[in-house]
Amino acid sequence: MNPEFQRNLWLELSPRRLILMSVLLALAFGASALSAGEGYTVADTARWLYYAIVVGWGTRNAATAVVGEIRDRTWDMQLLSALPPGAMMWGKLFGSTSFNWFGGAICLVVILGDAAAHQGVAAAAIGLVYYLAVGVIAQAAALLASLVAVRRRHAHSRLDVFVYQAVGIAAALAVYWVWSIVDPASALLARKPATDFIVWWGATLDARGFLIVSLAAFAAWIVSGCYREMRLELKMRNGSAVWLGFLVFIGLYVAGFDAWLEKDKLMAGYDAVALRLLLAMTAYAVLSYLMVILEPKDRVQYRWLGSQLSAAHLGAFFAGLQAWMMAYAAALICAGALIARLELAHPGVQTDAALIAAGIGFLTRDMALFVLMRSRPGRRGDLATLGILFALYVLAPAILKGLGFANLLLLFFPQPDAPSWVGAGFAWAEGVGVAALAFSRASIRRSSAGRSEPSPASWR
Numbered sequence: 529m530n531p532e533f534q535r536n537l538w539l540e541l542s543p544r545r546l547i548l549m550s551v552l553l554a555l556a557f558g559a560s561a562l563s564a565g566e567g568y569t570v571a572d573t574a575r576w577l578y579y580a581i582v583v584g585w586g587t588r589n590a591a592t593a594v595v596g597e598i599r600d601r602t603w604d605m606q607l608l609s610a611l612p613p614g615a616m617m618w619g620k621l622f623g624s625t626s627f628n629w630f631g632g633a634i635c636l637v638v639i640l641g642d643a644a645a646h647q648g649v650a651a652a653a654i655g656l657v658y659y660l661a662v663g664v665i666a667q668a669a670a671l672l673a674s675l676v677a678v679r680r681r682h683a684h685s686r687l688d689v690f691v692y693q694a695v696g697i698a699a700a701l702a703v704y705w706v707w708s709i710v711d712p713a714s715a716l717l718a719r720k721p722a723t724d725f726i727v728w729w730g731a732t733l734d735a736r737g738f739l740i741v742s743l744a745a746f747a748a749w750i751v752s753g754c755y756r757e758m759r760l761e762l763k764m765r766n767g768s769a770v771w772l773g774f775l776v777f778i779g780l781y782v783a784g785f786d787a788w789l790e791k792d793k794l795m796a797g798y799d800a801v802a803l804r805l806l807l808a809m810t811a812y813a814v815l816s817y818l819m820v821i822l823e824p825k826d827r828v829q830y831r832w833l834g835s836q837l838s839a840a841h842l843g844a845f846f847a848g849l850q851a852w853m854m855a856y857a858a859a860l861i862c863a864g865a866l867i868a869r870l871e872l873a874h875p876g877v878q879t880d881a882a883l884i885a886a887g888i889g890f891l892t893r894d895m896a897l898f899v900l901m902r903s904r905p906g907r908r909g910d911l912a913t914l915g916i917l918f919a920l921y922v923l924a925p926a927i928l929k930g931l932g933f934a935n936l937l938l939l940f941f942p943q944p945d946a947p948s949w950v951g952a953g954f955a956w957a958e959g960v961g962v963a964a965l966a967f968s969r970a971s972i973r974r975s976s977a978g979r980s981e982p983s984p985a986s987w988r
Contacts, residue, residue, distance in 0.1 A: 532619025889955025
């Protein structure tokens with residue numbers, strides 16, 4: 529058995545705790561059976577308790593699986609052990625939450641027994657996959673958030689742990705909200721109308737089957753993210769193939785929902801291909817913002833990338849790209865394809881091509897801002913960048929609009945009413961200017977002065 533998993537089982541599953549959990553749940557179900565009114569059953573109580581134990585409490589334990597070891601000063605000893613990253617990750621993820629899964633298993637017996645009695649064995653089997661998926665996704669998301677923070681060497685106060693836990697709970701809420709639409713019986717409070725079919729890539733698919741496969745896929749990706757972060761924490765090198773695979777997956781997955789977009793006047797010139805490119809570009813842009821915030825921005829790493837590119841070592845260059853760089857490149861490629869599609873499909877007609885070009889220009893500016901501010905003295909570069917972006921997108925435009933200078937808003941974000949390609953020109957001028965400042969040779973030399981240049985394995 530996995531030594532780390534076995535150690536956590538000894539810590540979590542003591543006989544006293546197992547008996548206490550079983551007795552308390554039995555009392556809760558008994559009280560619910562005696563006092564339940566019309567429309568409320570013991571299975572409803574089991575659902576509440578499952579979410580509370582597996583999602584609420586389980587995300588807390590997952591968030592503290594590594595952070596708690598750091599707080600107790602035992603993490604360095606575990607890093608020096610012979611455990612591979614896979615064994616360490618599985619032991620932390622499911623070992624630290626084993627007591628929660630024990631309580632969740634008892635609740636699942638009640639939930640699935642009720643589903644099998646009233647809806648059939650097939651419905652109970654689908655419910656089993658959903659409840660397992662929502663628990664794994666929530667706990668893995670909390671563990672992933674804590675591992676990212678450990679990599680960035682953040683302080684781990686109680687507030688920090690609450691933030692990691694909140695990430696897992698947010699992931700569970702997203703899963704619950706989507707699933708409750710197709711399965712109203714799983715809703716805790718409201719009963720929403722069920723959707724039997726989902727249109728994806730032009731095909732009409734069974735809603736429950738599609739979402740079950742989607743949940744399994746996203747759970748696998750999040751667990752894979754935990755494994756890769758654990759590899760980095762154990763000073764191992766990650767390649768770019770897995771992240772590239774995720775980019776392809778998320779682009780194809782999101783692009784398939786083009787039928788859900790309402791083709792109003794703003795999208796009158798969009799065909800199915802254009803809508804799918806728009807969705808994929810949007811997903812990649814969101815990932816770019818997310819990853820540039822999460823990933824450490826090491827100027828020495830960027831200098832190494834520049835040296836590999838100038839020496840035409842393309843293999844090493846592409847292998848050393850960070851996740852936000854690849855997501856940004858994917859957004860740029862999709863934007864270029866979308867602009868070409870709109871211009872070729874409607875020659876001589878004003879389309880949203882200039883607006884899309886402006887959006888990518890501002891995306892370039894924002895990515896460069898994160899890199900530039902992180903090179904400044906101090907450790908609050910990302911927080912300062914978020915403040916600057918808030919000023920650029922909210923405060924400054926509100927002031928200019930109040931003063932009657934609404935025509936200057938094209939300097940801050942894309943404007944549909946701006947003259948054709950003028951806004952895009954300003955956006956790219958800002959983007960290229962900030963990028964040149966961020967990646968200038970002088971800035972790189974100043975930030976790396978007095979430091980030895982590490983090998984790629986130290987930052988991948």
